[in-house]
Structure formats: C-alpha cells, structure tokens
Amino acid sequence: MKKQPKEYSVPAIDKTVAILNALSDRQLTIQEIHSSLNVPKSTAFVILNTLEQYSLIQKNAEGKYRLGHGVLRWGIGYMKSMDLVTVARPHLEKLVADTPYTVHLAVVEKDKPVYVDKIEGGGFVRFxxxxxxxxxxHMSGVGKAIASGMTDAYIAELMEAELEGSSDKKARTLEKLMDDVRYVRKYGYSIEDEEFEEGIRCIGAPIRNETGHVFASISLTSLNKDLPATKFQQIGEAVKATADRISAELGYLQQDNEGGALPRQESGH
Known part of the structure; x- marks a missing residue:
C-alpha cells in the first residue's frame, strides 16, 4: 500500500494564521480569540504581543485587536501586479528622470494613503x-491629494477621530487641512511644506478611476533646497499633469493630458 505524503505544520504558526484570519473579519479581545479559536490564553498573549511588535495587529482602547498596517507589506507582490502600479510606473519614471526628486504612488487604505510604489530620481539623497x-x-502630499476627493463633512469626521490635543488645536489643524483641500480642488495639486518633516517638501496630485473617484495619489518628495517655493506652481502643474495622464489611462476622461515632465536638473543639485 502506497503511503500518503506526510503533512507538516508548525502549531504556533497554525495558531498565528488562524488569529490573523479571524482578525481580518472582525475585531476581537484576547478572551474572544481564546474561546472562538480554542487557543490557550497564554499562547494567544505571546502571539498577539509578537504580532503587535511588527505592527501586524493593533490594540484599541477597548482591548480589542485588529489588523495593523504592517500586513500591507505582505501584499507588495500583489500590489505590484495591479493595473495601477503597472500603468503609473512609466509616467512616474518620466516625471523624476534626471532630477533630484523622489516620487511615491499611494492608494487609499482605511481612509489613509499607503505607499505602493516608489521611484527615485538621479539625486544623491535617498529618502x-x-x-x-x-x-x-492631513500633513502629507499624498494625503491632502486624496482628501480632496472626500466631502468636507467626512474629512471633519476623520480628523475628529484621528487628531489628538485640545479642541482649539484640532480646530486649527482641521482649518489648515480644509484650506489645503480647497487649494487642491482649485489648482489640482497639493503642497506639503515641511509639515511632516523639517527640510522636506512634497507636492502631490490625486488619481481618479473611470468614475472620477479619487482612489490614489502621487507625490514628489524633495529637500527644500531643491524645491524652493518659487517652483511650487511649475512643479505642481507637472505633477498634476502626470496624475491626469495616469487617470486617463485608467479610464478617467475629463482632464487635460498635456504636460507631465519636469524640467531637467543636475542630479546632484
């Protein structure tokens, strides 16, 4: 009689995968994980603590666990095969060729931008x-561009839940974001002027799908010395034109497809 091939498994990994699969459906406490998955509490605690260290899960104020942003790294291979990345890459390469800039492509994940591609120009600095x-x-080029596609009420709701500090501080931050969003809606590109990190500037633009919905964005990142305020309009229009070209290739029709390449610069400049 022919022997059946032996199946190998690691119990701890089996339990880890079971926990991650369960958390992909709903948020759970450690007690709920213990009872629903039949995982001993001590084992569940060790697994959850390890997963949390790698940002694969997060624990909220109520003691419930949910998936964390770290799981997105496991989707890199999939994301790179998506039409968006495939379509966008040649446009992004053209945008930063022979420049000291870096360009990022982001998609919306749980109302926040997540980088799915990155292309560096010819500069010596690596971000x-x-x-x-x-x-x-609220303070990234890709984020402001994505927020421009949301309603004002929804932005306010997100910021109320996201921001920390006093009511006055929240109000000022929301007011600044709404000013930035109105700018994007008017001119087609966003500006992040050393808000997230000192010495770093970003200019972003939204990407729309065939229905006109903003589901992604791009942003050009630069040292402030390589992107003076006098170039915001020139570079902003090039970033916008690139995003428009990507949107058009994805099926969005209502935009001008002219332009899209940056003026060439010395790579070490």
Whole structure:
C-alpha cells in the first residue's frame, strides 16, 4: 500500500494564521480569540504581543485587536501586479528622470494613503520611505491629494477621530487641512511644506478611476533646497499633469493630458 505524503505544520504558526484570519473579519479581545479559536490564553498573549511588535495587529482602547498596517507589506507582490502600479510606473519614471526628486504612488487604505510604489530620481539623497508605509492624511502630499476627493463633512469626521490635543488645536489643524483641500480642488495639486518633516517638501496630485473617484495619489518628495517655493506652481502643474495622464489611462476622461515632465536638473543639485 502506497503511503500518503506526510503533512507538516508548525502549531504556533497554525495558531498565528488562524488569529490573523479571524482578525481580518472582525475585531476581537484576547478572551474572544481564546474561546472562538480554542487557543490557550497564554499562547494567544505571546502571539498577539509578537504580532503587535511588527505592527501586524493593533490594540484599541477597548482591548480589542485588529489588523495593523504592517500586513500591507505582505501584499507588495500583489500590489505590484495591479493595473495601477503597472500603468503609473512609466509616467512616474518620466516625471523624476534626471532630477533630484523622489516620487511615491499611494492608494487609499482605511481612509489613509499607503505607499505602493516608489521611484527615485538621479539625486544623491535617498529618502527613508518604504512600500507599505502609511502616511497621515492631513500633513502629507499624498494625503491632502486624496482628501480632496472626500466631502468636507467626512474629512471633519476623520480628523475628529484621528487628531489628538485640545479642541482649539484640532480646530486649527482641521482649518489648515480644509484650506489645503480647497487649494487642491482649485489648482489640482497639493503642497506639503515641511509639515511632516523639517527640510522636506512634497507636492502631490490625486488619481481618479473611470468614475472620477479619487482612489490614489502621487507625490514628489524633495529637500527644500531643491524645491524652493518659487517652483511650487511649475512643479505642481507637472505633477498634476502626470496624475491626469495616469487617470486617463485608467479610464478617467475629463482632464487635460498635456504636460507631465519636469524640467531637467543636475542630479546632484
């Protein structure tokens, strides 16, 4: 009689996968994980603590666990095969060729921008950003561009839940974001002027799908010395034109497809 091939498994990994699968459906406490998955509490505690260290899960104020942004890194291979990344990459390469800039492509994940591609120009500076990295909606070039596609009421709701500090501080931050959003809606590109990190500037633009919905964005990142305020309009219009071209290729029709390439610069400049 022919022997059946032996199946190998690691119990701890089996339990970890079961927990992650369960958390992909709903938020759970450690007691609920213990009872629904039949995982001993001590084992569940060790697994959850390890997953939390790698940002694969997060624990809220009520003691419930949910998936964390770290799981997005596991989707890199999938994201790179998406039409968006495939369509956008040649346009982004053209945008930063022979410049000291870096360009990022982001998609919306749980109302926040998440990087799914990154292309560096010819400069010597390398920015410490990664695919799968989550950016703040209210003080990033990609975030402001994405927020421009949301309603004012929804933005206010998100910021109320997201922001910390006094009511006055929240109000000022929301007012600043709404000013930025109105700017994007009027001119087609966003400006992040050293708000997230000193010495770094970003200019972003929204990407729309065939229905006109903003579901992604791009942003050009630069040292402030390479992107003076006098160039905001020139570079902003090039970033917008690039985003428009990507949107058009994805099926969005109502935009001008002219332009899209940056003026060439010395790579070490």
């Amino acid at each position: 410490a950003t990664n695919i799968g990295q989550v950016q703040p909606l």
